[in-house]
Amino acid sequence: MEFGEFADTAAEIEELSADSDIIDAVTDLLSSANDDLEVLARFVQGRVFPAWDSTTLDIGPNLCYTAIARAAGQNVSADDVEDRLAEMGDIGAVAASYEFGGQQGLAAFGGGRDELTVAEVATELDALATTEGSGSQDTKIDILFGLFNRTESLEARYLARLVLSEMRIGVGEGTVRDAISAAFDVPVESVQRALQVSNDYGRVARVAESEGEDGLDDLQLEVGRPVQAMLAQAGAVTDALEDWEVAGVEWKFDGARVQLHYDGETVRIFSRNMEDVTDPLPEVVEYAEENLAAPAIVDGEVVAMDDGEPLPFQEVLRRFRRKHDVARAREEVAVELRAFDCLHADGEDLLTAPLVERHDRLQVILSGGVSALTVTGDEDEIADIEANALDAGHEGIMLKNPDSTYSPGRRGKNWRKRKPDVETVDLVVTGAEWGEGRRASFLGTFLLSARTEDGDFETLGKVATGITDEELAELTELLEPHIATQDGQTVEIAPGIVFEVGYEEIQESPTYSSGFALRFPRFLGVRDDKTPESADSLERIERLAEMQ
Numbered sequence: 001m002e003f004g005e006f007a008d009t010a011a012e013i014e015e016l017s018a019d020s021d022i023i024d025a026v027t028d029l030l031s032s033a034n035d036d037l038e039v040l041a042r043f044v045q046g047r048v049f050p051a052w053d054s055t056t057l058d059i060g061p062n063l064c065y066t067a068i069a070r071a072a073g074q075n076v077s078a079d080d081v082e083d084r085l086a087e088m089g090d091i092g093a094v095a096a097s098y099e100f101g102g103q104q105g106l107a108a109f110g111g112g113r114d115e116l117t118v119a120e121v122a123t124e125l126d127a128l129a130t131t132e133g134s135g136s137q138d139t140k141i142d143i144l145f146g147l148f149n150r151t152e153s154l155e156a157r158y159l160a161r162l163v164l165s166e167m168r169i170g171v172g173e174g175t176v177r178d179a180i181s182a183a184f185d186v187p188v189e190s191v192q193r194a195l196q197v198s199n200d201y202g203r204v205a206r207v208a209e210s211e212g213e214d215g216l217d218d219l220q221l222e223v224g225r226p227v228q229a230m231l232a233q234a235g236a237v238t239d240a241l242e243d244w245e246v247a248g249v250e251w252k253f254d255g256a257r258v259q260l261h262y263d264g265e266t267v268r269i270f271s272r273n274m275e276d277v278t279d280p281l282p283e284v285v286e287y288a289e290e291n292l293a294a295p296a297i298v299d300g301e302v303v304a305m306d307d308g309e310p311l312p313f314q315e316v317l318r319r320f321r322r323k324h325d326v327a328r329a330r331e332e333v334a335v336e337l338r339a340f341d342c343l344h345a346d347g348e349d350l351l352t353a354p355l356v357e358r359h360d361r362l363q364v365i366l367s368g369g370v371s372a373l374t375v376t377g378d379e380d381e382i383a384d385i386e387a388n389a390l391d392a393g394h395e396g397i398m399l400k401n402p403d404s405t406y407s408p409g410r411r412g413k414n415w416r417k418r419k420p421d422v423e424t425v426d427l428v429v430t431g432a433e434w435g436e437g438r439r440a441s442f443l444g445t446f447l448l449s450a451r452t453e454d455g456d457f458e459t460l461g462k463v464a465t466g467i468t469d470e471e472l473a474e475l476t477e478l479l480e481p482h483i484a485t486q487d488g489q490t491v492e493i494a495p496g497i498v499f500e501v502g503y504e505e506i507q508e509s510p511t512y513s514s515g516f517a518l519r520f521p522r523f524l525g526v527r528d529d530k531t532p533e534s535a536d537s538l539e540r541i542e543r544l545a546e547m548q
């Protein structure tokens with residue numbers, strides 16, 4: 001196909017507003033694409049390379065302005081192009097506004113125009129992307145100039161947008177998925193699945209065209225080609241348990257996401273946006289090569305550890321970016337893998353296996369460095385896991401549907417993240433209960449109250465979680481002098497000690513005298529610097545409840 005025909009179609013699509021019309025237009029484009037099918041399935045989305053491929057054109061805007069300026073003639077500079085861009089706001093419109101030289105030259109010789117084809121654009125852009133080393137900037141400008149020089153207005157518009165990743169004609173991934181389905185009469189679910197495993201619109205379009213539904217269903221994950229990471233929503237423990245009865249609970253590690261591909265010999269690591277970060281992370285590569293028993297695709301987090309505590313995740317990202325002196329960077333900040341999922345193990349794709357099974361396979365295939373996954377319906381147990389995660393310096397917990405499949409790229413409800421509460425409250429301890437068993441000599445389960453305007457204290461919850469044995473001993477020592485009355489295991493405590501408490505939600509509730517209840521309260525510490533008078537008022541609690 002000539003690039004001009006593609007540009008005409010792109011211009012038509014840009015004018016459409018109804019999704020169904022856009023899908024129809026893309027369907028027509030793909031149906032008539034023939035040899036250019038792979039490329040067109042990408043170009044129409046403004047993509048030059050498959051999504052799994054971390055190759056980029058690596059063209060800065062300036063380089064593109066220089067190429068456009070050169071094609072526009074001697075009197076035009078890159079600054080002029082930039083000025084026009086400031087005026088017009090769209091690099092496509094700017095490129096279209098110039099008359100590029102090549103075609104006039106040929107026309108002058110009486111020949112036809114040297115039509116640029118879609119395949120040529122793809123080949124040239126490939127060449128441009130692989131240009132490396134000294135002088136590569138000039139070579140890139142030469143290649144781009146060569147392309148622009150052969151374009152007419154509309155072609156220039158879409159070429160400029162394509163190379164600067166600013167296509168913006170309203171064609172998203174879903175549009176292309178639906179168009180592939182319509183163009184080649186294959187079920188959209190098969191296209192969707194094939195896209196998830198291959199992460200390659202061009203390839204899926206071609207397989208749909210030549211092998212149909214069966215071909216699509218046969219597509220498998222390929223070790224070495226990253227898939228999109230499954231994502232999480234913010235979520236609450238109570239909702240997760242309501243939905244699933246039990247949740248798979250893990251620490252939410254404070255690091256950066258990675259996908260590790262091991263083909264049995266070598267490991268490659270990809271970041272969340274599928275950049276290849278193998279070279280900057282040699283210790284993770286070594287670890288995985290030593291500890292993986294078979295080819296695998298592993299999902300996890302890389303954390304930077306310092307004396308057993310994670311460093312802020314920015315430190316990990318700095319390691320990801322490090323290209324030179326990696327050995328030195330490694331000495332300064334050591335990183336480690338925390339694996340939590342397995343997409344492929346020893347020749348078998350696991351995307352449709354339930355989470356618990358995938359995690360079991362992960363433990364079999366990788367010795368060490370695997371997250372602890374606890375499947376439980378017990379809120380207290382979950383609170384303890386969260387307290388431990390926070391104590392260890394991590395971000396909170398992940399709650400995962402134990403039966404859920406791995407859905408690449410989706411931010412669904414099957415993974416929920418719970419980070420520590422943004423708001424905390426400072427409440428007065430007005431009661432407690434003696435513990436049982438080995439905790440019999442300790443006070444635990446502390447009753448919490450908020451201050452009212454007239455100096456009273458009204459209860460709004462009990463906290464029993466997030467407290468270590470050592471802390472229980474200290475708290476007992478601190479509170480014992482304040483015990484006012486005792487009835488069996490239950491004690492009344494005179495206001496004197498203030499706790500800082502985290503929570504998930506404040507609900508209206510008849511259970512406590514304040515008319516409110518803290519859901520999922522968690523002990524964060526004693527506010528030695530506060531007296532009951534400076535603890536949080538009931539008014540603030542009401543405000544917080546309203547704000548949710």
Ligand SMILES: Nc1ncnc2c1ncn2[C@@H]1O[C@H](COP(=O)(O)OP(=O)(O)OP(=O)(O)O)[C@@H](O)[C@H]1O
Nearest residue numbers: 230231232250251252253256257301340371398417
């Ligand atoms: N055990 C775990 N399971 C899944 N993801 C985890 C785990 N520990 C840490 N993470 C990280 O938490 C993220 C889950 O949240 P989300 O999918 O919303 O990503 P995000 O946008 O990077 O969010 P955040 O800034 O909260 O990490 C994952 O992308 C991953 O990087």
